[in-house]
Amino acid sequence: MSYLTIEDTIGNTPLVQLKRIPSDAARQRNNIILGKLEGNNPAGSVKDRAALSMIKRAEARGDIKPGDTLIEATSGNTGIALAMVATIRGYKMVLLMPENLSEERRQSMAAYGAKIILTPKTGGMEYARDLAQKMEKDGEGIILDQFANPNNSLAHYETTGPEIWRDTKGTITHFVSAMGTTGTIMGVSRYLKEQNQAVCIIGAQPEEGSQIPGIRKWPEAYMPKIYDGTRVDQTESVSQSAAERMARRLANEEGIFCGISAAGACAVALRISEQVENATIVFIVCDRGDRYLSTGVFPA
Incomplete structure (x- = not known):
């Protein structure tokens, strides 16, 4: 069966x-x-669709493989969704989010095994995005980049x-x-x-x-x-x-x-x-x- x-x-x-x-x-x-x-959706938001699309298509292109570390700046829902999909498919997940976002979001990400880096609330999502890019440049992981990744919107088109x-x-x-x-x-x-x-x-x-x-x-x-x-x-x-x-x-x-x-x-x-x-x-x-x-x- x-x-x-x-x-x-x-x-x-x-x-x-x-x-x-x-x-x-x-x-x-x-x-x-x-x-x-x-x-x-299983991780609780519309972002489950985009998370699955971005990871599966990056795998298909050969950009990532199980065991790699993924990095993403998030206000919460995308991070939770990525943490779920990453754990299913065998990736390490590092998520950056402003410190003023709700405790439930952090706990949900942690439950899926993600590492969480809190950024100053004064910098907002802009600071979190900048820091994620710096971490990628420093070789600490690979950014899927929900803000620029066409596979985000493609999930909703499909x-x-x-x-x-x-x-x-x-x-x-x-x-x-x-x-x-x-x-x-x-x-x-x-x-x-x-x-x-x-x-x-x-x-x-x-x-x-x-x-x-x-x-x-x-x-x-x-x-x-x-x-x-x-x-x-x-x-x-x-x-x-x-x-x-x-x-x-x-x-x-x-x-x-x-x-x-x-x-x-x-x-x-x-x-x-x-x-x-x-x-x-x-x-x-x-x-x-x-x-x-x-x-x-x-x-x-």
């Missing part, structure tokens, strides 16, 4: 309809809002986009995603636009001064190289407080326990639903809420 491995459980996540949060106005406009539950198209039976009109590495929005946009150029692609970004784990407004020098602005029809800003409120509402009213960037994308999807008619709006629920418990967003 042939059995599944943990790798085989990545992808094909559920697409579920919001029933209680959408306003009466949105319902009267005949709009449907759907969340794609990427927290159902899996996430087709799943959304399949599960909406081609009726999707709007796609909303938080923008971090931009891999998800780049890959899904490319696929959906090939099916129907009219699908509107919307990126959620934090308002000025807001810090929302998983989404960023990058300085020009650090803009991910995989990002192509022509693939995003519009960007919408969301505040940290609005994203946190929506995270609590999703848990309390819909039973969807998700992270802050996912809730930010949901807030944008709801905003769009007030402006359109006869729309099927899909947003990415990129991870689970249990890795944010120590932040105080979900008070007991």
Whole structure:
């Protein structure tokens, strides 16, 4: 008999309809809002797809082999996903992350056997990325570089986009995603636009001064190289407080326990639903809420 491995459980996540949060106005406009539950992936986020894609394709090219040390700067989810895939496929994993990110993320990475290097919160992800590059130059390991690696967005072109198209039976009109590495929005946009150029692609970004784990407004020098602005029809800003409120509402009213960037994308999807008619709006629920418990967003 042939059995599944943990790798085989990545992808094909559920697409579920919001029933209680959408306003009466949105319902009267005949709009449907759907969340794609990427927290159902085995390491708990949408980044499982990109992690598997980047490692397997690097192996196929001969760039890495089991036993090598991999290095990555991460705000959390990619690091957890890479740590899982690395341990499955026989790699050592070194992860660099700002010290102010949640304890649950660090513990999850450590559980998969990764070595964690905390960087000053004042330097943000930019400092972590710079340090990772220095470590690679010094011969301490190989960077997969989620920010510049085309296999990040390719994972979503090959899996996430087709799943959304399949599960909406081609009726999707709007796609909303938080923008971090931009891999998800780049890959899904490319696929959906090939099916129907009219699908509107919307990126959620934090308002000025807001810090929302998983989404960023990058300085020009650090803009991910995989990002192509022509693939995003519009960007919408969301505040940290609005994203946190929506995270609590999703848990309390819909039973969807998700992270802050996912809730930010949901807030944008709801905003769009007030402006359109006869729309099927899909947003990415990129991870689970249990890795944010120590932040105080979900008070007991």
